[in-house]
Amino acid sequence: MFTPSSNRDPLEGRFDHLDRSGQTIATLSRKPVWLVFAMVLVTAAIAWWLLLSMAGAVAGFEGSARPLGPGMALIARFLPIDSSSFATRIADLCLSADSGALLSGGGAFGVYLALVVMWTAMAAAMMLPTAAPMIRTYAEIADTAAARGDAVVHPLVLAAGYLFVWSLAAIVFAFVQMLVASFAGTGTTRPVEGVVAGVILLGAGVYQFTPLKQACLSKCRNPFTTLFARWRSSTTGVFRLGMEQGLWCLGCCWAMMLIMLAVGSMNVVWMAALTLFTFVEKTGTGRVTSRLGGAIVGLWGVALIWSAVN
Template sequence: MRTVQRQGTNDHPLRGGVLLPVRDLVVAWSLIVVIAALAWVLTVGQARDMGVGPGTMGMALPLFLLLWLAMMAAMMLPSVAPVAVTWAKGIARRSSGAVRALRTTEFICGYLIAWTAFGLLAYGGLALTGSLVERDADVGKWIGAAAFALAGLYQLGPLKDICLRHCRSPMAQLMRYASYRPRLRDLRVGLHHGAYCVGCCWALMVLLVPLGVMNIAAMAGVAALIFLEKLWYRGPLLARVAGVAFLVLAVLAPFQDWLLPGLRTPMAPM
């Protein structure tokens, strides 16, 4: 059987001595791809029934968090797959294939828990903006401008750069966690990496306020931007270019209603 081998005698699970069968790499990637694909199917199906509109569109918190979890799995897992597979490589030597798959799933669960926690804040923000737009539809254009401006400024700020650097090169943190006690370690690693990912991408999710939280085209665009930021070698430059573009959209938003489908009332079908 072909294997991926790293030389060395150190027993550190993320250093030398790791033998990972190619089959196990395929399993790890396939697991993530399948979860993301199923999440996209669920999200698209629900979005077709709901359309695009302001606020929470009448969703109670439990239903919103369920859909938010599916959205985050669809949008974020493709970009986090390399990190999850890297962690799978690190635990490969000491685990069977089934245990490895279970531990990779635990990592993904920790990652999605971080984004679900952010979903609580997202629900509150959407409820507030929906209430404001319901009272005065003209407020929507200023909310949209503020959302684009916030996303643009954050893209150009230092905290974005710090979190993006971690998401692009997480090995130092993974090695630190590899020395922790095994109990719930994979969940904690996923949660920790997910927190950095929230720090990197939360402002991009704010764009869904003016664009529509169930706007599939907007979700796909944001997911593509996140994927390129994290995995393309010019990702940091792309993040800054996107920041400038968002600031331009912030200036245009009060005068261009087509930029604000998620802040229009009544709800319009996609």
């Protein structure tokens, strides 16, 4: 059975047995508090820039930041706006969907594809930084395995499997968003309000206290157990390992991601806040963070429901 070298501090290893790019990724991910490293930095930065550009386009089209949700007025003036950019075209498609258009089916497919792009970018921007400790752990095991002469697969394959799961989830999130927008009678970029928003927030808050949430969070916090016990030396096997970690992450974070429907799907202020919360939750210990976040979100949902029915 493979065991890590006992005379080596895993936090100080130089990963001498990985190739140059593998060493770069492993070294940059040395400290989990770094939100991004190598590939994570590039991918997440592109995703955030796309989301910021989309938010800027929406604010420009609407003439204000109000449709983007709470908090966006503070940064609206700093959002990039390029009328000919890909992000602007995607934002324009999303804005074309009011409740009537979604039900008529005229431009629904184009809107849906635009929402898939948006949710995929959102997943990359919000979830990749929280995956840094997992990829770091894989790099540690891979480096030690390579030192023993075992075949290892590049960490990028693991990250690709992780992102693949979230890309599939983006397809579902986009469909849910269209359904919610149709039911609530709002545009897809605008935050839902009243009872619908309250139910989303209450559901996300309650999920934080469930055994399934805690089981998935435990796997996210302790990737070594899964990676070591299910170690693979083939590209397909490592891709599946990444998918498995992505599924645990999805099980942990899907409800919190849906909060974006209540605060505005292009609300980058809340995206950043939820990214920070998720990172702290995954790298912490105990249940205080999860329960505190669940209580706040749940009570917020109850308040919205109460206000709407009274």
